[in-house]
Amino acid sequence: MATLLGPVRASCQNETVSSNPLLLPPWRLVASWWIPLAVLYLAGGALLGLGFIFSLVALPLLGLVLKILALIEPTRASLFLAIAGGEPHAWRENGRGFVSSLKQTDWWRTLTWREISWRSAFNALSCALLPIWTMVLVVVWPTTFVVGYRLLVGDGIVLTGNRRVLTDLDAGGVFFVVTAVCVTLVALLYLTVGLAWFQAQLALQVSPKFDRLQRQVRLLAVKETNLVSAFEAERLRIERQLHDGPQQNLAAAAIHLGLAQVLVRQNAENAEQHLALAQGQLQEASEELRSALSSLRPRTLVEDGLAASIAELVTGSPLEVELNQHYSVRAPFSVESSLHFVTSEFLTNTYRHARARTVAIELGSDEEGLRLLLRDDGVGGANADHGTGILGMVNRLSMLGADFCFTSPPGGPTTLDARINSDRLQEAVQ
Amino acid sequence: MKIAIAEDVMLTRQGISAVLAVGGHETLWEAATATETLANCRHALPDLLITDVRMPPNHSDDGLLAALALRETYPRLPIVVLSQYVGNEYARRLLVNAQPGTGTGYWLKESVGDIPRFLEVVEAVAADQVQIDPKVIAHLLQKEPVDILPELSPRQREVLELMAQGRTNAQICGQLFLSATTVERVISSLFDALNLGQTDGNKRVLAVLEFLRH
Numbered sequence: 001m002a003t004l005l006g007p008v009r010a011s012c013q014n015e016t017v018s019s020n021p022l023l024l025p026p027w028r029l030v031a032s033w034w035i036p037l038a039v040l041y042l043a044g045g046a047l048l049g050l051g052f053i054f055s056l057v058a059l060p061l062l063g064l065v066l067k068i069l070a071l072i073e074p075t076r077a078s079l080f081l082a083i084a085g086g087e088p089h090a091w092r093e094n095g096r097g098f099v100s101s102l103k104q105t106d107w108w109r110t111l112t113w114r115e116i117s118w119r120s121a122f123n124a125l126s127c128a129l130l131p132i133w134t135m136v137l138v139v140v141w142p143t144t145f146v147v148g149y150r151l152l153v154g155d156g157i158v159l160t161g162n163r164r165v166l167t168d169l170d171a172g173g174v175f176f177v178v179t180a181v182c183v184t185l186v187a188l189l190y191l192t193v194g195l196a197w198f199q200a201q202l203a204l205q206v207s208p209k210f211d212r213l214q215r216q217v218r219l220l221a222v223k224e225t226n227l228v229s230a231f232e233a234e235r236l237r238i239e240r241q242l243h244d245g246p247q248q249n250l251a252a253a254a255i256h257l258g259l260a261q262v263l264v265r266q267n268a269e270n271a272e273q274h275l276a277l278a279q280g281q282l283q284e285a286s287e288e289l290r291s292a293l294s295s296l297r298p299r300t301l302v303e304d305g306l307a308a309s310i311a312e313l314v315t316g317s318p319l320e321v322e323l324n325q326h327y328s329v330r331a332p333f334s335v336e337s338s339l340h341f342v343t344s345e346f347l348t349n350t351y352r353h354a355r356a357r358t359v360a361i362e363l364g365s366d367e368e369g370l371r372l373l374l375r376d377d378g379v380g381g382a383n384a385d386h387g388t389g390i391l392g393m394v395n396r397l398s399m400l401g402a403d404f405c406f407t408s409p410p411g412g413p414t415t416l417d418a419r420i421n422s423d424r425l426q427e428a429v430q
Numbered sequence: 431m432k433i434a435i436a437e438d439v440m441l442t443r444q445g446i447s448a449v450l451a452v453g454g455h456e457t458l459w460e461a462a463t464a465t466e467t468l469a470n471c472r473h474a475l476p477d478l479l480i481t482d483v484r485m486p487p488n489h490s491d492d493g494l495l496a497a498l499a500l501r502e503t504y505p506r507l508p509i510v511v512l513s514q515y516v517g518n519e520y521a522r523r524l525l526v527n528a529q530p531g532t533g534t535g536y537w538l539k540e541s542v543g544d545i546p547r548f549l550e551v552v553e554a555v556a557a558d559q560v561q562i563d564p565k566v567i568a569h570l571l572q573k574e575p576v577d578i579l580p581e582l583s584p585r586q587r588e589v590l591e592l593m594a595q596g597r598t599n600a601q602i603c604g605q606l607f608l609s610a611t612t613v614e615r616v617i618s619s620l621f622d623a624l625n626l627g628q629t630d631g632n633k634r635v636l637a638v639l640e641f642l643r644h
Contacts, residue, residue, distance in 0.1 A: 243514060247514050248439050251539035251542070252442040252445055255442060255449060255543050257543055258449070258542070259445060259448050262546075263452075277445070
């Protein structure tokens with residue numbers, strides 16, 4: 001159970017975030033935007049850091065400079081993570097917010113000493129990261145290479161005599177050079193991206209509390225709007241379903257009943273035929289209504305709970321689903337129903353858009369709470385702008401107060417990891 | 431009368447066709463999509479067209495759009511539009527685009543089941559009258575009257591409101607303590623104010639729709 005219910009990464013809580021580049025295999029990393037953007041980001045950070053150090057000379061301006069940096073850095077970090085990680089939400093939220101946040105900022109708000117020290121430390125660090133990286137590139141990398149060559153192949157080449165390395169290469173030497181270059185290059189790439197990732201995460205963590213709260217308020221406002229549009233979309237769907245289904249059947253039934261009435265009065269023979277047609281239409285109407293209702297409140301979910309309803313979803317899905325349930329409790333209906341619809345939506349999205357073959361579903365419960373983990377093997381790149389499906393899932397989970405992490409980098413896989421801790425479950429009961 | 435039916439649900443289509451047969455009318459052709467409706471009209475123009483609003487290809491107001499397009503080509507073609515929508519927007523679009531004195535009907539699909547009444551509607555529309563489902567009018571009356579048509583005098587407004595409630599001239603006289611000639615004069619000025627000119631029997635309906643169009 002412990003493996004299933006491991007803690008959700010702190011950076012993921014309650015937001016959709018970009019994936020961690022350090023977990024990407026080298027061929028994907030090379031093909032992504034992570035590397036060029038990481039270099040840009042690091043270089044920009046060093047410039048800003050230098051600016052900060054120079055501003056120390058003009059001490060009276062320190063507050064202003066710190067304020068500007070405090071605004072720029074989280075935005076830069078979010079943009080970097082958003083563009084490189086292919087994550088839509090942060091991009092939209094922060095990309096649009098920067099200019100207006102510059103305008104809205106209360107410039108005369110007093111800086112706390114804690115803020116000043118955090119910001120100073122951060123800028124000093126970001127200023128230092130680029131030289132560290134440059135040193136690795138210019139000094140450590142060639143040195144390792146030359147020393148390694150000496151140890152393995154060489155017979156007493158001195159460092160200054162580098163030329164002989166190139167002239168005396170035999171087959172083994174060529175192999176060594178190629179391997180060493182490849183391995184160290186890959187390591188260097190990871191180091192570059194890792195440093196940028198680290199700096200960006202740090203920037204987002206240390207941004208002053210006030211600004212962070214302001215961002216959270218904006219994020220909540222966006223979520224509220226999304227929630228409303230998701231509700232509207234759902235109402236539209238129900239309206240269509242009822243209009244195209246039962247309402248058509250009922251209208252047809254009314255026509256055939258009317259006909260039967262007229263024909264009975266005329267003692268015509270085919271009245272019975274129209275009665276039968278009307279009956280058929282009424283039956284169909286009630287079936288359509290049942291299906292519309294069950295899409296609102298699935299019977300299995302109501303009667304047998306989440307484990308059973310998810311099992312039913314799995315059976316009904318055209319995808320190959322690997323289901324792993326360690327779920328034996330009954331959570332409050334609002335929680336179970338949300339998790340049911342999130343699962344259903346995930347399966348639908350995967351089937352429609354992800355070109356996936358299999359989906360893995362893990363549902364577990366223990367004394368800490370519930371956890372639902374959904375993962376497909378599809379092409380990823382799921383984007384909240386392309387439909388209300390993802391928004392719907394995110395909104396339902398947000399409303400529950402779940403900690404969740406939705407990732408869908410281009411190339412896949414798409415993963416949703418949600419957990420609801422027991423405190424939240426208690427609140428849901430009330 | 432040779433009538434054409436445009437409706438995408440087969441059972442409803444057949445039902446309407448049977449209803450028309452009861453009234454002694456012939457079904458000239460049936461169409462299941464709006465595109466088909468337009469094409470069929472080019473080959474064989476019916477004496478009257480009955481069309482559903484929501485139809486393929488787009489499952490939106492395709493049937494109504496087809497009816498409006500046919501109004502351009504065949505201004506005198508009487509059209510009955512069937513709908514499940516109780517709002518008056520479709521009826522208004524249909525009437526606004528009609529030449530004065532062209533038969534126009536807006537009937538709820540569920541009301542087709544009252545067969546004698548529906549056959550009356552079909553015949554009235556074929557005789558160039560306007561027929562609007564009473565449920566549509568009733569629904570409109572439930573809405574709060576909003577401040578529209580500011581150019582009307584309070585007296586005209588009062589009379590129009592009573593007309594919208596389906597009162598006859600005599601009832602209006604009684605309620606407002608006016609003479610019959612005064613009421614007739616007010617109604618006539620009302621029609622002029624609403625630019626309804628010298629059209630015949632449909633003026634009342636048009637005035638009501640105009641009044642309630644918001």
